Amino acid sequence: MKYYHKIWLVMVFGWVTNYMVRNGLSPVLIPIMDEFGLSHAEAGFLATAFFYSYTMMQLPAGNLGDRLGKKTIVVLAALGWAISSLVTGMARSFVWLLAFRFMTGMAQGSYFSNDRTIIAAYTPKEKMGIGQGVSFTGLGIGMAVGVSLAGVIAQTLGWRWVFYLYSLPALAAALVLLKVVKEPPRPSESAHQERVPYRLVFQHKDIWLYSLGGIAAIYVLWVLATWAPAMFQEIGVKELALASTYSSLLGIAAVPGLLLAGWFSDWMVRRGKGRKAQIAGQMLLTSICVALIGMAIQGRASPWVLAALFFLAGFFFWGIWAPTYALLPEMVPPQVLGTAYGLINTVHFTGSLVAPWLTGLIKDITLSFAWGAYIAAIVSVVGAVFFLAIKPSFRLGPEHRIALGGLPTAERG
Secondary structure (H helix, E strand, C coil), rough: CHHHHHHHHHHHHHHHHHEEEHHHHHHHHHHHHHHHHHHHHHHHHHHHHHHHHHHHHHHHHHHHHHHHHHHHHHHHHHHHHHHHHHHHCCCHHHHHHHHHHHHHHHHCCCCCCHHHHHHHHHHHHHHHHHHHHHHHHHHHHHHHHHHHHHHHHHHCCCCCCHHHHHHHHHHHHHHHHHHCCCCCCHHHCCCCCCCCCCCHHCCCCCHHHHHHHHHHHHHHHHHHHHHHHHHHCCCCCHHHHHHHHHHHHHCCHHHHHHHHHHHHHHHHHHCCCCCCCHHHHHHHHHHHHHHHHHHHHHHHCCCHHHHHHHHHHHHHHHCCCCHHHHHHHHHCCHHHHHHHHHHHHHHHHHHHHHHHHHHHHHHHHCCCHHHHHHHHHHHHHHHHHHHCCCCEEEECCCCCCCHHHHHEEECCC
């Protein structure tokens, strides 16, 4: 086993515990609504509280990682979400619950931009797509495990025990990261590397197209990930544990989706093509699946039909991220890569600031989640157009790279 394989696996474990804590909320939203007397819109706002701090932390955490070191940030982040999960279970009012989920978002928001940079530093360039894909499967696995177990735990022990128990694997992740991860060598240590000003990341049009396109994918993810158990309950699945089990298929789909998309993305690059067309294509297929989910909810389809559609939607939208995160190191100099990851994820997660709350509000108004799904499908189409506009616009050729020192961009070699 190569060292980069170990890095992939360690990051998978980190993401599993991350998404267990993050998605443990979704199955227990209904019990929390009952305990605190919340509407669907208010419950959606509770889910959104996490994303305000998560989004806020992306850019500063990425920049701190570039300046101070990435290993320290990822270890402290995992320790942070272990502690915040524990205290979430102790919340005795809606205000405290909001505060502790905000705290969870701050911890988890520090992880992504440094984790992706560590993966990019140790993964061979010819395996970047599959490396970003494999290491990102932890999100789907964590979602599947977190959602399915949370339903069972909440039904037997109460919703607070979900967060008590989920703090334990998170603590283990912090210890494993501390032991295994080595700080990547800084690019400036290489004599041939030029100094790259951080402003290049913020001034480049293609980075902003990339960032805006990702908003749609994150919006779709958190419409489905937040409300999946409630959607199954809307079509007649009464038991919370069973609704959560069906919903876990959304996360399970990440494993084949990311692995196949990452492999295909590398295959395309080896043949002189870019990655953005694949990203846009998967967003369009996601849009079709999400629209069908809306129709299934509206028509009160069989739970197995809805579960199959959730799996397909998950397969396509999880697969978006393998080529997406493999593309950024090919566009951005390594000296500012952490900052770039922080910027794009800050913009991407503005979609999560709207998705849970807006979908809950639509449910309150229309008495159905169907229209929430239809709107998510439209948003996904718009995102695909942004990705296709990255240079060379609406073509299959390799994307352009930000040149050092502000020189004109050149195509990836």
